[in-house]
Amino acid sequence: MSKDFQTNTGNTGILPVTEIVVPRVDYEQFLLPNGLNIVLHADHSNPIVAIAILFHVGSSREKPGKTGFAHFFEHMLFQRSENIPRGEFFTKINDLGGVFNGGTWQDGTVYYEVVPSDALEKILWMESDRMGYLINTVTQSALEREKDIVINEKRQRVDNQPYGHTSFVIDQALYPSGHPYSWQVIGTMEDVRSASIDDVREFYEKYYAVNNATIVIAGDFESTEVKKLIDKYFGEFKSRPVPELPRPEPVLLSQTRRLFHEDNFALVPELNIVFPTVPMYHKDSYALQILSDLLADGKRAPLYKEIVEKHKLAPELSVNNQPMELSGKFVITVRAFEGVNLNKVHEAVFNAFRQFEINGFSDSDLQRIKNLNETTFYHGISSLLDKSFQLVQGSVFGNDPARFAEDMRLLHAVSRDDIMDVFNKYIKSANYIVSSFVPRGQTDLILKDSEMAYVIEENIDESTSENVDINTEDEPFEYTPSLINRRIEPELGKEPLLTLPEIFNTQLNNGLKVLGITNTSLPLVFFSLRFKGGHLFDTLKSPGVSRLVAEMMLEGTQTRTPEELEEAIGQLGANIQVNASHEYLSLAGSCLARNYIKVIELVQEIILQPRWDEMEFERIKQATINTILQRKANPNSVAINVFFRRIYGDDHILGRPITGTETSVSEIHLDDLKNYYSQYLTPGMATFHFAGDLEPEKALKSLGFLEEHWQGGETPVPEFKLPQPAKKPKLCFVDVSDAKQSIILVGSPAMQRNHPDYAGANIVNYKLGEGSGGKLFTVLRLEKGYTYGAYSYFMPRNTQGLFMGNANVQSAFTLESLKLFKQILSAYGDEYSQADLEITRTALIRANAGKFEHLQSKLEMLHEISTFNLPFDYIKQEEATAEQITLEEAKTIFSKYIRPDQMIYVVSGDARTQLATLHEAGLGEPVLVDVYGNLIH
Structure with a gap:
């Protein structure tokens, strides 16, 4: 039985959990006679439109030996089609002032654009061309060119990254052979290299049918005109037989499996524990999502208490429930400190489970998570592209474009019993997959009784391109007949006018500058307090002080412990972060507009009453050193460090990493942070910014306490000798x-x-x-x-x-x-x-x-x-x-x-x-x- 306990969270002004009010996102949905699903959402707030096209095909529709095809085909759609020459899909949208991309995952493939509204017809022309007139342009040379690009993407995202093979190892063990999720979305190099034109044609004919697609258009358009354009460009396409919709394939593990891999790029060990769970929209998926937050999110969470605070095994951890179309998984990831034996981490995880089973969680804990989820919901519909993604996913996978609103209601309705039920059903005593990724040569750190994982690693001594001398000229093809002349590119419509928002500007009596933009489109407020200087105020002897100051600012106040401050922020559904950059240090956050005043009261505490907790300082120092160590094995981080050092030289602070070095961080004392704070975090060095559902008068009133009690002028930023271009390369x-x-x-x-x-x-x-x-x-x-x-x-x-x-x-x-x-x-x-x-x-x-x-x-x-x-x-x-x-x-x-x-x-x-x-x-x-x-x- 779970034990209920109440904690005093202070006067946050938050009401008890009640039925949530979910805002409407109006839309119109209809089917063309050929089966193409259309969803329209009109919004005239900005002179832009977002288009999202989702084909109900992802890597789960592939066959063993032909993996990576859904993702590979996504690449092929950016090459050319019958009326869009090679490379022009990139250049045309860029030159229209738009943004675009595509994405493939296990269950679907999406293509999207955001462009000025006068370009909508041009985009529909282009999208219809690659939907209906692509396959004749796919030639062997085009295929070979794209193979190298996809393989390079795999190298960049997987093979050349620390822990990059984790999903490969986990999924092969979690799912039985032949399960649609047992292979990776990007596939194997061998399968990608073996792709033929016949394979591509078969995949296209099977899955890229008009009746297997959904188009969402959101933004500044007139519905009547858009419907005519949709019919003009997509109406003549013929529907085709498509495979039956996939059915859920839940996983039941007969035993726990332990696997290990020696990672060439890892410098610290990592443990992953994965439990099979349920598909998206399953009634238990909502309780599992909240369970994941209760276990790991925040200083009161049992996994944090056990792993980070009590045993000091890792600087942080994460828990995520990942429901997908066919099944789901519950993933616990702990990237430990250098040299930590992963048996200790494994033991700590299950000790935390036992504590959770005994102590349960408070009503306050549950309320905090639900409040944060409400804010997250509004973030998820904060742009036209965000709305497009929500509408298209709901339509395809949930049979309801507005499914996201129902998800929010169901999440908000999760009860204490629901959470303990899913814990007992899917986590407690359940079999799982656990992986130990350790630095090469450190197998003494792996979980006992682990077997070596099967991992395919490229031998760079044999790494060559098979396509060095491929034909870069496009071969001719036969044009497909059409009811309209698709070779005529549509003209742009009336050019939209940019209207810049009105900026509020003032300066308070203590020197704090204020800039703001009022926008009532959503009940959200974004804000920041930005201080000049940042890393520039660090010394060559002690780089890293500014970053440690930023890290410490959220570790409690003089009247709140770190745990209590975190709880107060969460109860308001707010997000507050403090970060140091090369030329500034910022406290930034967002919250629901109704909670803004209470959030700013917490910001006042953070700024005026830092706690300077000794225990948290030592924890953060160790976490920073661990981060520095990890970056030393990351090729991208290493390249940036070297570049800045060689550009700026030995005597410029920007030539030193903002994180500091292992040596510099270990020698920094808490007094160094206090000195930085007192000298440089003053109102004379700062500007307060806001954007959202907030009137200037209310913003100024909220800053009244800071104006009265916060003093300090401006400190000149240090000047360094400016780097000069090299005399030779x-x-x-x-x-x-x-x-x-x-x-x-x-x-x-x-x-x-x-x-x-x-x-x-x-x-x-x-x-x-x-x-x-x-x-x-x-x-x-x-x-x-x-x-x-x-x-x-x-x-x-x-x-x-x-x-x-x-x-x-x-x-x-x-x-x-x-x-x-x-x-x-x-x-x-x-x-x-x-x-x-x-x-x-x-x-x-x-x-x-x-x-x-x-x-x-x-x-x-x-x-x-x-x-x-x-x-x-x-x-x-x-x-x-x-x-x-x-x-x-x-x-x-x-x-x-x-x-x-x-x-x-x-x-x-x-x-x-x-x-x-x-x-x-x-x-x-x-x-x-x-x-x-x-x-x-």
């Missing part, structure tokens, strides 16, 4: 043994964010590396297949910004990729044309139509203004720059800031196989450095 290599990919970073110092050249620099960079329409992406991914993506950008900073380019490339093509980076950067200025400039100015201006839809985006606009001292109309000013800049001016900016012969080049990869050849890149002799950028002699 410098190539640094940091060894990550057996890396399946090489991380390439290139760059040089540039301008400050508020420099007159900044807007022009972004214009110039757009066709180089802004996104999937850039030259770097086109050559390195689409033409060569060396990478999953290649990009460039100007990093905005107050002190001095940077130009940076990056790509994760197949190890075997590290040298070729470096040469291409230099070649593209060297030729870009001469090749840049008036046509490029016209496309860019249109795309960047149009993109602003939807850039500030979300409340978080509005808050970010205020951050840009306050952090970089920009004018309130900086967006309009930058639009004016885009409209007025000449080709000559653009080329001048390029030649000023993008000079490949004066750049730093960093490669993070396997030195044994790659380093010896890199002197051929024409970037000077490569220099070997350690993970912090120090020269290795």
